[in-house]
Amino acid sequence: xxxxxxxxxxxxxxxxxxxxxxxxxxxxxxxxxxxxxxxxxxxxxxxxxxxxxxxxxxxxxxxxxxxxxxxxxxxxxxxxxxxxxxxxxxxxxxxxxxxxxxxxxxxxxxxxxxxxxxxxxxxxxxxxxxxxxxxxxxxxxxxxxxxxxxxxxxxxxxxxxxxxxxxxxxxxxxxxxxxxxxxxxxxxxxxxxxxxxxxxxxxxxxxxxxxxxxxxxxxxxxxxxxxxxxxxxxxxxxxxxxxxxxxxxxxxxxxxxxxxxxxxxxxxxxxxxxxxxxxxxxxxxxxxxxx
Amino acid sequence: xxxxxxxxxxxxxxxxxxxxxxxxxxxxxxxxxxxxxxxxxxxxxxxxxxxxxxxxxxxxxxxxxxxxxxxxxxxxxxxxxxxxxxxxxxxxxxxxxxxxxxxxxxxxxxxxxxxxxxxxxxxxxxxxxxxxxxxxxxxxxxxxxxxxxxxxxxxxxxxxxxxxxxxxxxxxxxxxxxxxxxxxxxxxxxxxxxxxxxxxxxxxxxxxxxxxxxxxxxxxxxxxxxxxxxxxxxxxxxxxxxxxxxxxxxxxxxxxxxxxxxxxxxxxxxxxxxxxxxxxxxxxxxxxxxxxxxxxxxxxxxxxxxxxxxxxxxxxxxxxxxxxxxxxxxxxxxxxxxxxxxxxxxxxxxxxxxxxxxxxxxxxxxxxxxxxxxxxxxxxxxxxxxxxxxxxxxxxxxxxxxxxxxxxxxxxxxxxxxxxxxxxxxxxxxxxxxxxxxxxxxxxxxxx
Numbered sequence: 001x002x003x004x005x006x007x008x009x010x011x012x013x014x015x016x017x018x019x020x021x022x023x024x025x026x027x028x029x030x031x032x033x034x035x036x037x038x039x040x041x042x043x044x045x046x047x048x049x050x051x052x053x054x055x056x057x058x059x060x061x062x063x064x065x066x067x068x069x070x071x072x073x074x075x076x077x078x079x080x081x082x083x084x085x086x087x088x089x090x091x092x093x094x095x096x097x098x099x100x101x102x103x104x105x106x107x108x109x110x111x112x113x114x115x116x117x118x119x120x121x122x123x124x125x126x127x128x129x130x131x132x133x134x135x136x137x138x139x140x141x142x143x144x145x146x147x148x149x150x151x152x153x154x155x156x157x158x159x160x161x162x163x164x165x166x167x168x169x170x171x172x173x174x175x176x177x178x179x180x181x182x183x184x185x186x187x188x189x190x191x192x193x194x195x196x197x198x199x200x201x202x203x204x205x206x207x208x209x210x211x212x213x214x215x216x217x218x219x220x221x222x223x224x225x226x227x228x229x230x231x232x233x234x235x236x237x238x239x240x241x242x243x244x245x246x247x248x249x250x251x252x253x254x255x256x257x258x259x260x261x262x263x264x265x266x267x268x269x270x271x272x273x274x275x276x277x278x279x280x281x282x283x284x285x286x287x288x289x290x291x
Numbered sequence: 292x293x294x295x296x297x298x299x300x301x302x303x304x305x306x307x308x309x310x311x312x313x314x315x316x317x318x319x320x321x322x323x324x325x326x327x328x329x330x331x332x333x334x335x336x337x338x339x340x341x342x343x344x345x346x347x348x349x350x351x352x353x354x355x356x357x358x359x360x361x362x363x364x365x366x367x368x369x370x371x372x373x374x375x376x377x378x379x380x381x382x383x384x385x386x387x388x389x390x391x392x393x394x395x396x397x398x399x400x401x402x403x404x405x406x407x408x409x410x411x412x413x414x415x416x417x418x419x420x421x422x423x424x425x426x427x428x429x430x431x432x433x434x435x436x437x438x439x440x441x442x443x444x445x446x447x448x449x450x451x452x453x454x455x456x457x458x459x460x461x462x463x464x465x466x467x468x469x470x471x472x473x474x475x476x477x478x479x480x481x482x483x484x485x486x487x488x489x490x491x492x493x494x495x496x497x498x499x500x501x502x503x504x505x506x507x508x509x510x511x512x513x514x515x516x517x518x519x520x521x522x523x524x525x526x527x528x529x530x531x532x533x534x535x536x537x538x539x540x541x542x543x544x545x546x547x548x549x550x551x552x553x554x555x556x557x558x559x560x561x562x563x564x565x566x567x568x569x570x571x572x573x574x575x576x577x578x579x580x581x582x583x584x585x586x587x588x589x590x591x592x593x594x595x596x597x598x599x600x601x602x603x604x605x606x607x608x609x610x611x612x613x614x615x616x617x618x619x620x621x622x623x624x625x626x627x628x629x630x631x632x633x634x635x636x637x638x639x640x641x642x643x644x645x646x647x648x649x650x651x652x653x654x655x656x657x658x659x660x661x662x663x664x665x666x667x668x669x670x671x672x673x674x675x676x677x678x679x680x681x682x683x684x685x686x687x688x689x690x691x692x693x694x695x696x697x698x699x700x701x702x703x704x705x706x707x708x709x710x711x712x713x714x715x716x717x718x719x720x721x722x723x724x725x726x727x728x729x730x731x732x733x734x735x736x737x738x739x
Contacts, residue, residue, distance in 0.1 A: 005559070010552040017548055119373040119417070120600075121572040125607050130582040140551065141583050213579070214548065215572030219373065223546075251548075259552040262517055264544040 008138045010255040016140055016148035018251025021231055022243045023151035024206040026158055027199025028228035033237040034175040034195050036095065037087060040102040043224030044109035045075060045200045049207020050216040051117055057124045057211075064124055064211050065146075071204040079200030083193045091189075106222055113218035123215035143212035150209050152244075154202055159240045161198070171195050175238070233274050236287015245285060249273070359397070361407045362668060364389075364658060365429040367440030367450065372417025376600075377442045377647060381464050384651020385410055385439065387636060388688060392655070398662045406662050408655075415441055422446035423453055430457035437462060437673055439654050444468050444518075451476045460674045464654040465619070465647070467519060467595075472701045478674045480701040482654055482691055483619060483708075486568065487521040490594040492708035493617040494529040494566055496722040497592045500615075500710075501564070504733040508564030508589050510536045512557050514577070515568040517544040522568045522594070530566065538562050545570065550580045558586040567593040571600040578610055582738050589734035590615060592710070599646055604713055612716075613735045617708040620649035620690050621720035623728030624709060627685030646718070649690040656689040657682065684726070692726050 028042045049071050053064035060066075082105065090101050128142040162168040173181040174191045182188050203224075207216075231250055235242030250270060257266035277284065366385055368378035389408045392398060398406040413429055415422035422441055429435050430453055437460045441450050444467045451471055454461045461479045463471060469485030483489055501507035511530055515523040520542065527540050538560055541553060554577070557565070565588050569577060574597025581591070592615035597603055599618050604611045622633050622644065632652060636644040661676035682695040689695055694705040710722040712731055719729035 006552055006556055009555050013549045013551050114372070119371075119375050120602055121570070122602055123572060123575045123606050125575065125579060125610060129579050130610065132583045132585075139583075141579070144549075213576070215575060217373070217572070254546070254548055255552060258543070258547050258549065259556070262542040262544065263547040264517055267546055 005137050006259055007256070010259045011252060012138050012140050013144065014252030014255030015248055016144045016251070017255065018248035019148040019151040019244070020206055020210055020247075021227055021250050022247025023154050023209070024203055024224055025228040025231040025235070025243055025247060026155055026240075027202045028225070029232050029235070029237060029243060030158075030162075030171075030195050030199040032232060034171060035087065035091075035192055037098045038095075038102060038229070039105075040099070040222070040225045040229075041082070041105035041109055042102075042199070042203055042228055043226070044106050044113075044221035045079070045203035046207040046210070046224040047109070047113060047216060047218065047221035048075065048078075049204035050211045050214070050220070051113065051207075052204070053208040053211040054122060054124060054216060057126070064126065064208065067208045068205055071208055072201055075201040075204035076197040079197035080193050082200070083196040087192075087196070088189060106225060110218045110221055113221070117218070119217065121215050121217040124211055126212055129212045141213055147209040147213070151206070154205060155240060155244065158198065158202060167191075167194065230270050230274055232284070234277060234284060236284020239284075239286040242284060242286030357399070357403050357405045359407065360404045360668060361409050362436045362662065363409050363411050363432075363434050365411045365413060365432075365435045365438035365440070367413045367415060367422070367425055367429060367438050369417040369422075369441070369443050370412065370414040372415075374415075374417040374443050377465075378415070378417075380645035380647040381442060381651040381654075382410075382412060383640075383645070384464075384648035384653075385655045386651075387639065387648070388652045388655030388659075391635070391688070392659050398659045400663050400665065402666055404668070406668070408659065408662070411435060415443055415446060417443065419443070419445040419449070423449040426450040426453040427457075430454055430459045435459065436668060436670060437658060439464055439658070442466055447471055448474065451479050454478065458670055458674075460670055460677055462654055462657060462677065464650040469521070476701070478670075478701075480657075480677050480680075480697050480703075482650065482657065482695060482703050483706055484702050486519050486595065487525045488702075489617070489706075489708055490522045490525050490568055491529040493592050493594040493615070493710060494526055494533065494535075496617065496708070496710040497564060497566065497590050497615065498533045498535070500722060500731045500733050501590060504731065506589055506734050508535060510538045510560075510562050511564035511566055512539040512541065512562045513537060513566050514541045514543065514553075516570055516573070516596070517542045519568060526566055526568070526594070535564070543569075543573070545573075547573065550577050551583070554580045554584055554586055558584055563589045565591045567591070567598070568595065569593060569597045571597040571602055574598050574600065574603055575606050578607055578614065582610055585738050587735065587737040591735060592616065594708075601646065604716060604718075608716070611713045613712060613714070613732050615710060615712045615721070615731075616718065617710045618646060618718065619709065620646065620692075621709055621711045621718050621728065624690075624692070624720045624726050625728055626690060626692075626726065628688055629685065629690055632688055632690065653689045653691040653695075656687045657695055660687055660689075692723070 024046055031037055031039045052071055053067035056062050056067040057064040090098055131142040132139045133142050133145050162171055170186050170191045173186055174188050178188050231246040234249055235246035253269050254266040257263055366382050368382050369375050370378050389410050393407050396405055400406055413425045415425055429438055439462045441447050442465055447466050447468050455476045463481040465483050467486040469487040472481050513523055513526045523540050527537050530537050594617045598614055598616035633644050660682055661673055664676045665672040678697055680695050680697055682689045684692055684694045692709050693707040695703050696705045698704045709720050711718040712721045720727040721729055721731040
């Protein structure tokens with residue numbers, strides 16, 4: 001009986017954390033699918049969203065969720081600027097150059113955060129962090145519930161934009177064949193910049209949603225980039241259902257492992273899964289060529 | 292040699308002879324006065340030429356005013372980067388203590404010296420690669436008499452190796468690694484022991500506090516970070532020795548996103564005491580989950596780590612209330628001289644003394660105490676003096692319980708962790724009873 005309860009509990013936590021991983025990976029997947037750049041600085045925007053929420057709570061005395069209002073314009077602007085200043089000059093360069101560029105950016109953002117916010121690991125504690133939402137004996141914190149539900153909503157919004165709007169058609173056209181898209185009159189760099197900014201904004205919103213139950217410090221950005229990379233490899237490029245499934249895989253693996261084994265094993269299982277997938281199905285579980 | 296042809300700084304033979312003569316007359320006069328003033332007669336009969344150097348110096352300084360000396364003490368700590376939260380308050384403690392010592396005229400040494408202490412700050416940048424390089428640079432500076440550091444477990448053994456090779460005394464104000472003093476570095480000294488040893492105190496304290504309150508824990512769980520595996524073993528060993536049923540010993544790592552499942556299991560299996568060694572972020576998460584589950588063990592206590600972090604109370608607020616933590620100093624402790632230090636810190640800096648600063652102040656006290664006993668200002672003499680340290684709690688601002696006396700390996704055998712409890716948002720000392728300034732709240736009141 002206790003075992004069933006523990007497994008159910010682990011699944012509940014894993015599902016809702018996994019959904020936030022899917023949201024965090026969405027922008028990472030967009031950037032890779034459209035620009036063919038593995039942007040290891042992506043996690044830095046999650047970190048940025050977390051610090052923004054922290055400061056909103058600490059300095060403005062408002063709920064950390066209000067930070068979404070600031071996160072959307074700030075992340076869009078920073079994302080656009082990063083794309084214009086860093087990735088446009090590097091476009092057309094070999095993949096490894098862009099990979100190193102992303103890694104360099106990640107280190108830059110980590111050190112900038114260290115300078116701005118210090119090295120301390122910080123967190124917030126609001127009522128929603130400790131308020132339990134339970135069905136029978138199985139429950140999660142209200143903050144985790146909000147993060148999971150908001151992630152699903154955000155993913156749905158982005159999927160709608162990509163698959164049901166004129167802008168989304170341009171994004172998919174650029175992703176499939178940038179030269180052909182350009183010949184059709186699509187301003188490729190402008191579309192890329194907008195898609196990059198959209199991805200960065202989803203990452204920052206993910207950070208805002210995470211802060212009520214996850215502590216933040218400057219190195220957390222790279223940790224989230226690694227998680228996003230694992231989700232992307234498992235899911236494959238250009239698939240929203242794939243992102244959801246892979247995010248849940250990551251969340252549930254972590255949660256179940258933590259219930260029975262030292263949690264370091266979670267990463268072992270995840271990376272073994274990644275290696276196996278790369279051998280057996282390199283395009284990922286649901287992967288296509290592009291978005 | 293004509294005056295205009297002389298190399299700057301060079302003196303003529305005539306002037307050299309004049310100065311040598313004056314110096315000889317002066318020294319002779321001092322020696323004669325010294326002999327004449329010695330009333331006990333024990334040393335007056337000893338011809339100066341055959342007396343041991345120390346005795347001779349002592350006679351000479353009995354009347355001559357002490358000469359002023361300045362020594363450089365290296366402080367090799369993480370001042371930037373992820374570990375700077377540890378390094379900066381400790382270094383601030385050193386600087387505060389050295390300023391007090393220097394303002395009082397320096398360390399009084401009976402061998403005719405008043406020694407002023409100059410801290411030389413070196414930043415390890417929280418990097419295990421940088422720390423040994425900086426240690427090498429410091430150790431090769433002949434003007435550095437001793438180094439204190441590094442409060443950075445990943446680097447401390449490499450740093451200790453460097454200083455052992457260069458025969459530089461290393462005084463460790465706090466570090467988790469027990470191997471620092473169990474690896475044969477004979478010139479290394481540490482004030483609190485490593486975490487393997489230190490973590491036993493929280494188990495003992497919670498046992499005694501629960502027993503004294505008439506509601507002892509019976510079934511405990513030990514949760515510890517995977518980076519300090521021996522801490523879990525030490526805690527389990529101590530708990531078993533004290534007769535507890537150790538229901539679970541759980542190792543977790545920094546990748547752990549959520550503790551809910553773990554806590555559900557502990558609550559449902561009736562664990563009534565949690566003994567922890569967790570990092571700052573995890574300490575906050577654990578308490579949040581306990582509250583979420585309305586899990587109410589009799590006591591929750593942690594050795595060092597996250598529960599000691601200033602951010603723990605700042606973040607959790609009232610949810611941190613009654614959590615127990617083994618630390619190094621609490622401002623309400625019954626220690627001679629502690630109030631004066633705490634008040635002066637407040638006056639000087641405008642802030643309350645940080646929880647780690649007394650480690651720097653106490654290490655500075657050990658340095659000063661050793662300097663007051665050296666016969667000469669050399670590394671060898673300082674190593675010898677450190678090995679003979681025997682300081683009581685409160686002596687010369689030594690604030691870490693229960694005094695300082697190093698064994699042959701350099702471990703402070705007098706050390707006792709002071710255990711505190713957050714009451715009214717402030718850490719109050721509750722154990723050991725002879726030092727504690729307050730009473731424990733036991734059992735912990737339920738969340739509801």
